Amino acid sequence: MKGRSWPLLSVLAFGYAFLYIPIVLLILYSFNESRLVTVWSGFSLKWYGELVHNRQLLESAWLSVRIAALNATVAVVLGTLAANALVRHGRFRGRTLFELLLTAPLVMPDVIIGLSLLLLFVAMQQTIGWPESRGFTTITIAHITFSLAYVSVVVRSRLLRMDRSLEEAAMDLGAHPLTVYLQITLPLIAPALLAGWLLAFTLSLDDLVIASFVSGPGATTLPMVIYSSVRMGISPQINALATLIVALVAIAVLIAGQSMRRR
């Protein structure tokens, strides 16, 4: 081990252990025979078998994924527009207020966002009749409000560091501003858009507090199911589901990494 001191390596090892041991344990215990999530009693795949038949758990996972994907997509669009306004349009009137409002959800406690949105939705339903019932739509709207703030921060920093001369060159060559934006700017900030999308997806997927405030009949998200099963004891089916999610994410990251390298 030339050139690398063992204290550095041990810090590295500690860091990895800190990050990944919980996930590894979660995966290991999904193959546990016992109903208890903390005691090992033998290898078994039975929880995967039971998971396939657990309509409640699978439906809620699917609901969470749908909400997260829609939320991430809308948040990326809106967040990018907001970031553009802040970076490209100088000192427009109301800029400070806009910036403040945009970043507020970053620091606002979930409980407050959740409660105020719930009250808003109830008031809207009573006055204009929409949303008719709370559920998929309201959870997605609620998630977009805070995801959008995170996306705009990510995209904004990328826009600031971007080389503007590329855009200017395209415009010199006679390209329409929209074409410049779609052909030059967007591909250049694409990594930030992807990062923002993934961030928004993750934030939505594990939000419990806001979702439980604004959810309604027929809309129990995955975190809500997991949390509500604490009373009767968490079933290893949840480990099995989490393992599948980790596997899917790992595969997606691998594919993304491969395609990036090829470019």
Added chain:
Amino acid sequence: MLQAKDLGLALVIALAFISGPAARAGEQTVHVYNWNDYFAPDTLTGFEQETGIRAVLDLYDSNEVLEAKLLAGSSGYDLVFPTTHPFAARHLKAGLYQPLDHSKLPGLERLDPDIMANLAKVDPGNRYLVPYMWGTTGLGINPDRVHAALGEDAPLDTWGLIFDPEQAKKLAGCGISLLDDPTEVFSAALTYLGKDPNSQAPEDLEAAAELIKQVRPYIRYFHSSQYISDLANGATCVAHGYSGDILQARERAAEANKGVTVIYRVPREGAVLWVDVMAIPKDAPNPEAAHALIAYLLKPEVIAAASNHIFYANANSAATSLLSAELREDPEIYPPPEVRARLFTPSERSEREIRNLNRLWTRLKSGR
């Protein structure tokens, strides 16, 4: 390279897919809001097959969450399962439920008369609430460690384990926990003193407070669910708690097989009877379907299957013979008649009484 136009198209398709199919018209739906794992796995599918009504289940993790949803209004649920005391009682006062149409609920007469009489204290005439599952509030005990501390022949089925300062002192080392609920703890203390557990007389409450104060130093914590895992892994040895939770701790301890045994005892002095009930919110979109589901759950074979699965006692007298022998003969779940005679439901308290109780409670918990 991907064109912006294609990207837009892909986006639209993806969004249409994600937002899911619109609800099929004309199909009846009942929205059920219940605790997780509180039905048998086939309860709702059986209901759907029999009635053609689609049942959508949502889950909550505490009565407080349910209460928040109901109070916010237009929750959209057709049938909910609150615990009677203090939640359903409070909800009734706030007018959150609609009266039931008894003509649509054949099988009501099969319900246990004692439990119905107890429920009538908060719901006169049983007009709003139908009992679902019930249990008691008693003691979760680790018999090995309690016997080690108190001697082999110490009786376990007594509130004395907690409220007798001599015994509590000896048990403090292995851990005593109390529920974080003034009504439950004061009822238990009053029962131990041989007084009316629902007494509001100031001298009775003072006496109970004095008793709790004496044993306060030996109580490790006040919490309403923490004791489940602590009992199961042997971190505490006496817990004041709900029968269902302690039986779950018993189950977990047995599965872990680490030499911890947990038993549940209804104290011989008497104990609180709790009932989880079914109720239809006032603004339920489909009360007809909710009635149909209650009627389905009143069938002895349906409720027996649910009890067999979740290990809670149900309130249906006709279902008892259909239960698994293991469940029916478990005195911790279905207590014998002489124990049942000593169970009681907390009666409703006025705002002022609740304030008094809470004040005493805060003082006791903080140990001043």
